[in-house]
Amino acid sequence: KAGVTQTPRYLIKTRGQQVTLSCSPISGHRSVSWYQQTPGQGLQFLFEYFSETQRNKGNFPGRFSGRQFSNSRSEMNVSTLELGDSALYLCASSIRDRTQNTEAFFGQGTRLTVV
């Protein structure tokens, strides 16, 4: 069974630009969550999508947005990039049955560097 696939693995962008990251979850998983990992703040939750609907959102500015497609693939977008957005962005997929909290399976991440 294929794991969670994130593309691209590495990205360099200039301040003020926007970026789109992609995540393909494990087949059959309908929930996709995004996390930002930085040395200073650690792992922070961005948002979760389930069946094309944002179900939960972390404490990030509106420059961070996402969406999910009918095949469960998800994209996240960051507009007007700032230097502080440099981070490893991790995508996680899970079955996310409402009756129980199941584990999340993570992708390799996209390393975004803003210069």
Place this chain on the structure above:
Amino acid sequence: AQSVTQLDSQVPVFEEAPVELRCNYSSSVSVYLFWYVQYPNQGLQLLLKYLSGSTLVKGINGFEAEFNKSQTSFHLRKPSVHISDTAEYFCALGRSQGNLIFGKGTKLSVKP
């Protein structure tokens, strides 16, 4: 509010020695707890999980953890570590809303 505290940011240990990575949590509701491992430039890999039932949880690569409700702890242990266990380990709390709350991580360094 829910939170996770990993008490040690770095743990050096010699190969074949036992190790314990400490994790404490704060939550007023039922908890789901996880340990993940991250190797350099990689994503997170699930080591083990506690959802309910037995408080001693066994995971992959010889790791185990014990859920202690009275002490609100979920410490990770391995009786004999290998060089290949060198990595960063994250304790996480699963919220009913679906997302995970992570601790700051513990860097395990195994020396020969």
